[in-house]
Amino acid sequence: MPEISEITRVVHYINRYLAGKVIKNVVANEDAIVFKDTTSSAFVKAMLGKKVVEAKQQGKYFWIEMDSPPHPVMHFGMTGWITFSKAPEAHYRADMAEEDDDKEEIEWPPRFMKFVFEMEDEGNNAAFTDARRLGRVRLIDVPAEQIRKVSPLKENGPDPVVDGLDEDWFKGVLNQRKKPVKALLLDQGFISGVGNWVGDEILYHARIHPEQYSNTLSKAQQKQLYESTMYVCKTACELLGDSSKFPEDWLFKYRWGKGKKGNALPNGEKIDFVKVGGRTSAYVKTRQKATGGTAVKEEARGSDEDSGEVKKSAKKRKAIKTEEDETSVKKGKRGIKPKTEDEEVKTPAKRGRKKAAKVEESQSEEEEENREEEEEEESEVEVKISRKGKSRVKEEKAVVDGSTGTPAGRRSSRLKK
Incomplete structure (x- = not known):
């Protein structure tokens, strides 16, 4: 999802193409979820004929200061973005340099459009798009200088780039909070703008394990974490979030597209993944070693992994055999010939292993697809989407557990690992 640098990119292009110009027309699609505490018709009325002064940001939030209130304050959620008709390179995943003359044509109006600004200079349009409808568009009716003093911005922490971070304050928060350091970095009330990949990048450069509790960091680690956050x-x-220009030694360059053999740095060091605060975090185990208390002990997933898998396999085979024995006895009572011991164990166990492999593969693909998902889902609809997703996973596990006779809790524990 768009994080601090991608929002900087959008603000840059708004100021480049819209600032100083009048909005001659506004088109908006009705969406009671995206338009927060307002309506599309009220938004059109408030923006029509207004002059854009400039765009600003605080972390993942940004707003357009108009020549008079109200001002639109926006958040992209997971898939939101602003598309510029004159700047196809503005998209944060574009691999096109700004100086390129050969610009790709943009479909207009773009898909999943929520509103479009048509500016006074012909052909200069900007559209807010959001496929998953987790973004938010608000109207804040206060003087421009008061925007950060009202909700939703007043609840957010400082922006590391716009505001800077006081080092002593930063270290003080680390000492006061007993929370996995990755989860703390994602807390927008602590720092604005740090999302999943930025948090992983910070910890990678600081050489800190994402699960280590923040209050167990040494003074040297606290200083390194502060410097890495700012850097x-x-x-x-x-770099306006242009990943093609990121330094070659950044984790970002190698964490995506997890294959069957996993991801690795150019020198062969493996990139591992672990869930922290409900988010999939990428880290390099050989560099980011826990030196204090952690939410989940590394040893439980690391050196004892092989022996643990052997023990689990033995327990699963035993569970399968026990359940099949009971089934055979019941069938025998009804006059059905029980299967031999070899048949009872061999076939279900083999089938169970195949289904377990499929579930693990499916789980891996699902984690990959959801790696960039937003940690803050603001509306009830978002919560319902999340719950439905969890329910589907549970149902799939239940089907597999039922066919093999494996206790669901034990299978679930293995999949998480």
């Missing part, structure tokens, strides 16, 4: 955020924002 990653400033560098990414200076």
Whole structure:
């Protein structure tokens, strides 16, 4: 999802193409989820004929200061973006340099459009799009200088680039909070703008394990974490979130597209993945070793992994045999000939192993697809989507567990690992 550097990119292009110009027409699609505490018709009325002064940001939020209130304050959620008719390179995943003359044509109006600004200069349009409808568009009716003093911005922490971070304050928060450091970095009330990949990049450069509790960091680690936070955020924002220009030694370059053999750095060091605060975190075990208390002990997933798998396999075979024995006895009572011991164990166990492999593969693909998902889902609809997703996974596990006779809790534990 768009994080601090991608928002910087959008603000840059709004100021480049819209600032100083009048909005001659506004088109908006009715969407009671995306338009928060307002309506599409009210939004059109408020924006029509207004002059854009400039765009600003605080972390993952940004707003357009108009020549008079109200001002639109926006958040992209997971898939939101602003598309510019004159700047196809503005998309944060574009691999096109700004100086390129050969610009790709943009479909207009773009798909999943929520509103379009048509500016006074012909052909200069900007559209807010959001496929998953997790973004938010608000109207804040206060003077421009008061926008950060009202909700939703007043609840957010400082922006590392716009506001800077006081080092002593930063270290003080680390000491006061007993929370996995990755989860703390994602807390927008602590720092604005740090999302999943930025948090992983910070911890990679600081050489800190994502699960280590923040209050167990040494003074040297606290200082390194502060410096890495400032370095990653400033560098990414200076490059306007263009990943093709990120330094070659960044984890970002190698964490995506997890294959069967996993991901690795150019020198062969493996990139591992672990869930922290409900988010999939990428880290390099050989560099990011826990030196204090962690939410989940590394040893439980690391050196004892092989022996643990052997023990689990033996327990599963035993569970399968026990259930099949009971089934055979019941069938015998009804006059059905029980299967031999070899048949009872061999066939279900083999089938169970195949289904387990399929579930693990499916789980891996699902984690990959959801790696960039937003940690903050603001509306009830978002919560329902999340719950439905969890329910589907549970149902799939239940089907597999039922066909093999494996206790569901034990299978679920293995999949998470």
